[in-house]
Amino acid sequence: MAHKAAPAYDKLVFELSSPGRQGYALPANDVPGAADGVPAKYRRTIPAALPEVSEFDVVRHYSRLSRMNYGVDTHFYPLGSCTMKYNPKLNEDMARLPGFIALHPLAPDAASQGALTLMYELGRMLSEIAGMDAVSLQPAAGAQGELAGVLMIRAYHASRGEKRTKVLIPDSAHGTNPASTALAGYEVIEVKSTRDGEVEIDDLARHLDETVAAFMITVPNTLGNFEPRIIEITNLCHSKGVQVYMDGANLNAILGIARPGDLGFDVCHFNLHKTFTTPHGGGGPGAGPVGIKAHLEPFLPTPVVVKNGEVYALDWKRPKSIGKLQAFWGNFGMLVRAYTYIRTMGPDGLRAVSDNAVLNANYVMKRLEQDYDLAAPGPCMHECVVSARRQKKHGVTAMDIAKRLLDLGFYAPSTYFPLIVEEALMIEPTETESKQTLDAFCDAMIQIAREAERAPDLVHEAPVTTPVRRLDQTKAAREPDLKWTG
Amino acid sequence: MQRYLANTPAEQRAMLDTIGAPSIEALLARIPAKARLPRALDLPAAAAELELIREMRALAAANADVNGYACFLGGGSYDHFVPGVINHMILRGEFFTAYTPYQPEASQGTLRTIYEYQTMMAELTGMDVANASIYDGASSLAEAALMAAAVTGRSDVVLAAGVNPLYRRVTQTYCDGPRIKLRTVAAPDGTIDLDAARKLVDGTKTAALVIQTPNFYGCLEDVAAAAEIAHAAGALLVVAADPVNLGVLEAPGRLGADIVVGEGQGIGVPMSFGGPSLGVFAAKKALVRRMPGRLVGATVDLDGQRGFVLTLQTREQHIRRAKATSNICTNVALCALMATIYVATMGTQGLIEVGEQSAAKARYAADRLTSIPGVSLRFPAPFFKEFALKLPVSPDRVVGKLLKQRILAGVPLKRFDRALGDCLLVAVTEKRTRAEIDAFADALRKAVA
Numbered sequence: 034m035a036h037k038a039a040p041a042y043d044k045l046v047f048e049l050s051s052p053g054r055q056g057y058a059l060p061a062n063d064v065p066g067a068a069d070g071v072p073a074k075y076r077r078t079i080p081a082a083l084p085e086v087s088e089f090d091v092v093r094h095y096s097r098l099s100r101m102n103y104g105v106d107t108h109f110y111p112l113g114s115c116t117m118k119y120n121p122k123l124n125e126d127m128a129r130l131p132g133f134i135a136l137h138p139l140a141p142d143a144a145s146q147g148a149l150t151l152m153y154e155l156g157r158m159l160s161e162i163a164g165m166d167a168v169s170l171q172p173a174a175g176a177q178g179e180l181a182g183v184l185m186i187r188a189y190h191a192s193r194g195e196k197r198t199k200v201l202i203p204d205s206a207h208g209t210n211p212a213s214t215a216l217a218g219y220e221v222i223e224v225k226s227t228r229d230g231e232v233e234i235d236d237l238a239r240h241l242d243e244t245v246a247a248f249m250i251t252v253p254n255t256l257g258n259f260e261p262r263i264i265e266i267t268n269l270c271h272s273k274g275v276q277v278y279m280d281g282a283n284l285n286a287i288l289g290i291a292r293p294g295d296l297g298f299d300v301c302h303f304n305l306h307k308t309f310t311t312p313h314g315g316g317g318p319g320a321g322p323v324g325i326k327a328h329l330e331p332f333l334p335t336p337v338v339v340k341n342g343e344v345y346a347l348d349w350k351r352p353k354s355i356g357k358l359q360a361f362w363g364n365f366g367m368l369v370r371a372y373t374y375i376r377t378m379g380p381d382g383l384r385a386v387s388d389n390a391v392l393n394a395n396y397v398m399k400r401l402e403q404d405y406d407l408a409a410p411g412p413c414m415h416e417c418v419v420s421a422r423r424q425k426k427h428g429v430t431a432m433d434i435a436k437r438l439l440d441l442g443f444y445a446p447s448t449y450f451p452l453i454v455e456e457a458l459m460i461e462p463t464e465t466e467s468k469q470t471l472d473a474f475c476d477a478m479i480q481i482a483r484e485a486e487r488a489p490d491l492v493h494e495a496p497v498t499t500p501v502r503r504l505d506q507t508k509a510a511r512e513p514d515l516k517w518t519g
Numbered sequence: 520m521q522r523y524l525a526n527t528p529a530e531q532r533a534m535l536d537t538i539g540a541p542s543i544e545a546l547l548a549r550i551p552a553k554a555r556l557p558r559a560l561d562l563p564a565a566a567a568e569l570e571l572i573r574e575m576r577a578l579a580a581a582n583a584d585v586n587g588y589a590c591f592l593g594g595g596s597y598d599h600f601v602p603g604v605i606n607h608m609i610l611r612g613e614f615f616t617a618y619t620p621y622q623p624e625a626s627q628g629t630l631r632t633i634y635e636y637q638t639m640m641a642e643l644t645g646m647d648v649a650n651a652s653i654y655d656g657a658s659s660l661a662e663a664a665l666m667a668a669a670v671t672g673r674s675d676v677v678l679a680a681g682v683n684p685l686y687r688r689v690t691q692t693y694c695d696g697p698r699i700k701l702r703t704v705a706a707p708d709g710t711i712d713l714d715a716a717r718k719l720v721d722g723t724k725t726a727a728l729v730i731q732t733p734n735f736y737g738c739l740e741d742v743a744a745a746a747e748i749a750h751a752a753g754a755l756l757v758v759a760a761d762p763v764n765l766g767v768l769e770a771p772g773r774l775g776a777d778i779v780v781g782e783g784q785g786i787g788v789p790m791s792f793g794g795p796s797l798g799v800f801a802a803k804k805a806l807v808r809r810m811p812g813r814l815v816g817a818t819v820d821l822d823g824q825r826g827f828v829l830t831l832q833t834r835e836q837h838i839r840r841a842k843a844t845s846n847i848c849t850n851v852a853l854c855a856l857m858a859t860i861y862v863a864t865m866g867t868q869g870l871i872e873v874g875e876q877s878a879a880k881a882r883y884a885a886d887r888l889t890s891i892p893g894v895s896l897r898f899p900a901p902f903f904k905e906f907a908l909k910l911p912v913s914p915d916r917v918v919g920k921l922l923k924q925r926i927l928a929g930v931p932l933k934r935f936d937r938a939l940g941d942c943l944l945v946a947v948t949e950k951r952t953r954a955e956i957d958a959f960a961d962a963l964r965k966a967v968a
Contacts, residue, residue: 043824043825045631045634045635045638046635046859046863047635047638054866055866055868055869056602056604056863056864056865056866056869057602057864057865057866057869059600059869059872059873059876059949060952062875062876062879062880063952063953064879064880064883064953064956065883066879066882066883070878070879070881070882070885070901070902071739071767071768071878071901071903072739072901075739075768075769075901075903076767076768076769077765077766077767077768077769077770078769078773079773080766080867080871081642081643081765081766081770081867081870082642082867083639083642083643083862083863083865083866083867083870084862084863084866085866085867085868086863086864086866088602088604088864091604091608091860091863091864092604092607092608094863095608095611095614095632095860096608096611098614098627098628098631098632099608099611099613099614099628100613100628101613101626101627101628101631102613102614102617102625102626102627102628102629103613103617103622103625103626104612104613104614104615104616104617105612105616105617106612106613106615106616107612107613107616108625110616110617110618112618112621115618117616117618118523119523120615120616121523123568123571123572125610126572127571127572127575128791129606130575130576130579131579131584131586131587132576132578132579132580132581132582132584133579133582133584133791133792134584134789134790134791135584135585135586135598135789135790136582136583136584136585136790136791136792137585137590137592137596137598137790137792137927138595138596138790138792138793138794139592139593139594139595139596139930140582140583140592140927141583141918141919141922143919143922144582144583144588144922144927145582145583145792146581146582147577147578147579147580147581147582148578148582148792150578150581151578158562158563161560161561161562162560162562164556173654173655173658173794173795173849173851174654174847174848174849175848175849176836176846176847176848176849177654177658177846177847179846180693180846184692184695184696187696207837208835208836208837208838208839208840208843208848209836209837209846209848211836211840211841212836212839212840212841212843212845212846213846214841215696215841215842215843215846216665216693216696216697216845216846217695217696218695218696218697218698219696221840221841258549259547259549259550261549261550261551263554264551264553264554287550288560289556289559289560290547290550290555290556291550291554291555291556292556295554295556296554306849310523312615312616312853313616313617313618313619314609314614314615314617314851314852314853314854314856315614315615315617315618315619315620315626315628315629315632315633315852315853315856316618316619316620316629316651316813316849316850316852317619317652317654317795317849317850317851317852317853317854318654318794318795318849318851318852318853318854319849320795334692335688349934355692355695356688356689356691356692356695357657357685357688357689357692358658358689358692359654359655359657359658359689359793359794359796360595360655360656360657360683360685360686360689360782360793360796361595361596361655361685361792361793361794361796362792362793362794363793363794364794364795365791365792365793365794365795366789366791366792366794366795367794367795369575373571373575375562376563376565376566376571376574377523377565377566377568377571378521378523378565379562379563379564379565379566380559380560380561380562380564381559381565382521382523382524382565383560383562384559384560385521385524386524388543389524389525389526389531391543391546391547392526392531392534392535392538392543392546393526393534395534395538395540395546396534396537396538399537399538399539400537412538412540412545412546412547412548412549435622436622436624439622439624439625444622444625445621445622445625447621448621450837464523464524464525464526465523465524465525466525467525467526467530468525468526468530468533468534470525496624496625499624499625499627500624500627500826501623501624501627501820501824501825501826502624502820502821502822502824503624503820503821504623504624504818504819504820504826504827504828505818505819505820506818506828506830508818508819509816509817509818509828509830510816510830510831510832510833513648513807513814513816513830513831514816514817514818515634515637515641515648515649515807515814515815515816515817515830516634516637516638516641516642516648516649517634517635517638
């Protein structure tokens with residue numbers, strides 16, 4: 034049996050605390066008078082119980098904790114639909130230039146021309162990539178981009194005096210699609226997909242009428258396939274006055290190949306933390322700019338970055354705007370990274386991204402097709418979905434396979450998504466991984482398929498090399514322990 | 520070869536041979552011809568690393584960053600000191616390039632830091648439980664309004680006029696779909712008019728009373744009095760508070776808050792032109808199953824060893840879909856990590872010192888600035904580290920003049936409230952020196968003369 038990769042470390046920072054130890058140094062207060070301006074009635078009565086540790090305690094503790102993680106820098110991370118590609122180091126250096134990282138959001142426009150220029154140009158570049166007329170950079174993540182997009186659609190219909198109450202969403206969609214749509218005040222109607230994850234056009238057509246505000250769909254779809262009849266679908270929607278929204282989570286597959294705007298979409302959001310290499314950071318921050326066609330421009334979130342002659346400014350005078358999504362202008366630090374990436378790649382580089390993402394996914398799919406059931410026939414786009422239904426006959430589930438992969442030195446694919454595939458394992462290799470890495474991963478997947486037949490207990494026991502073994506989720510939910518109490 | 524791509528032409532050929540396809544183009548055959556872009560993208564040509572560094576430095580240099588300017592800007596983003604150790608730790612790739620901890624056994628590092636973060640935020644705010652973070656202070660407040668409406672089954676949310684107007688606009692956006700009505704209680708003296716609040720907070724309609732302390736104008740609110748008004752009407756009290764102040768200021772939870780939200784940028788997150796930020800969200804235990812966002816809980820593994828997982832996920836969109844408590848998926852884990860390392864580094868005493876120094880320097884600055892003829896405090900209420908100045912000349916002109924002297928003088932309030940067209944909002948953190956404050960006062964004296 035393999036040994037645990039990281040030495041056992043089971044401390045929380047609170048457990049390192051020693052009264053009086055100090056990890057910071059501030060200059061002495063150089064103004065006369067104490068803070069007697071703050072009356073006693075507002076003052077804290079019991080000091081906050083926080084860790085008291087040295088700077089080196091902090092460094093060693095968080096270094097050790099980091100070693101209990103798998104990240105893209107250290108492990109292949111084929112998490113489908115999340116596009117876990119290499120996060121270039123140059124992006125980090127650029128985001129940390131003092132003029133960007135130490136810039137206050139309410140600095141006068143005259144004092145932030147560089148930042149406004151970058152935002153204006155990034156908006157134009159994303160518009161070109163998606164074939165859209167305008168982009169709002171404000172949404173903080175994909176789900177907030179969805180909310181912004183659906184609210185703009187709502188405002189558009191309202192401006193035409195139309196009362197539409199429903200939004201159609203395929204059963205294969207990401208969970209945020211129905212959640213964001215419901216938050217925007219719409220009734221969510223699920224439409225069926227074919228077995229290959231494509232839209233059932235007849236089912237869609239049956240639902241399309243004057244009560245439907247929008248159809249929301251992911252392209253390529255969550256089974257990793259391009260929707261072959263997409264133009265027919267967007268035309269059909271438009272013929273009924275229905276707006277079409279593209280979830281851009283899978284944009285990495287079609288850069289320079291096809292553009293949402295050209296396919297007939299009215300709105301699409303971008304996940305800068307997927308396609309445009311901003312880091313995922315253990316679960317955010319993301320950035321979810323939203324692109325729109327011209328008829329939705331009056332409804333863009335405020336403020337909008339505009340160019341007057343050679344001067345850039347934040348334009349607040351937009352009476353039809355849906356309002357604001359964030360206090361300030363967007364996750365600017367992420368915008369700097371995405372801008373750096375697009376400028377690094379150029380048009381040919383971005384096209385090569387999608388070509389190689391598609392090649393890598395098809396290679397993995399081909400290598401696995403003997404040992405796993407494919408959810409849909411190939412060729413796929415940037416990701417492929419396989420089913421562990423064959424392994425399940427031996428009692429080995431998609432979850433077991435995911436855990437065994439951790440022991441073999443790989444992070445796991447997305448599991449049990451899309452919901453329409455039994456025992457789904459959704460694999461997105463991305464273009465930044467090499468053939469050697471893909472071969473090693475495929476060898477591991479094939480090994481596990483064999484183990485499922487010959488030594489299923491080995492798979493059930495996994496993982497055994499990680500800092501902890503399988504965790505008791507039921508206990509966590511039944512007896513919530515959400516903070517350290519000593 | 521592009522440096523971020525791995526496959527050589529020979530490797531591409533070998534892979535295509537395995538696949539049994541003649542070309543990559545053949546793999547794209549499902550995309551109909553009329554859906555294809557018939558040209559290359561019209562984007563600037565690729566820039567080499569060195570070229571791009573020059574270009575980006577030029578762009579960055581066109582901004583007035585706080586390294587070269589004395590910053591007295593606030594209004595929701597503050598120039599607090601960020602210890603250098605934070606950047607070193609967050610850049611460890613195992614943290615930086617991981618994703619949401621869907622496989623907990625391979626994500627214990629992230630899960631532990633979030634559990635530490637939840638503990639710290641609960642302690643600072645005086646609440647039972649804090650979530651793993653929301654996008655920013657404004658969207659945290661918006662989520663609190665939605666949650667209060669869901670918990671109480673009521674449809675109105677009453678906001679004090681002192682709540683940051685940018686937060687109010689975000690809350691309005693979020694409340695549009697669910698048809699939650701926002702009402703406002705005036706703050707003629709800089710803090711909430713408690714009598715007006717008592718009249719407006721309704722025993723059948725009001726889901727929550729929302730205050731911010733210190734509020735947008737820097738004034739300290741009476742949280743306990745607001746709690747009494749909210750609770751007497753069966754409504755929740757939502758308090759927006761900046762955690763960096765809570766080393767010195769009383770925890771809202773001890774004064775009766777049911778939900779505490781806030782912008783955590785001040786605790787270790789760079790300003791970065793306003794984002795990414797850190798939305799703090801904490802609540803009473805009874806409300807935990809209605810909370811938005813991710814939660815990390817402690818549990819045990821098969822061997823009985825302590826471990827951590829994402830928990831109570833049946834609230835969330837990937838399971839509940841249209842019926843989720845919120846549409847949020849991504850939080851801001853990396854910013855929460857910055858905050859965790861900040862709080863660990865500063866500790867109890869460090870946060871007290873940051874708060875005391877900020878308050879003392881703000882007091883000193885207010886005294887110096889209001890000694891200038893024609894310059895006065897706009898509101899009589901006690902303030903903490905930020906205050907509104909009434910000026911005898913246009914605040915925009917003052918800001919423009921002082922910018923030339925490398926001073927970011929403050930935020931003109933005209934954009935937020937026409938009635939405050941002669942006011943400038945000035946914030947002072949522990950980073951400002953006596954010399955900078957004195958220079959600001961000298962410059963302002965000349966600018967208004």
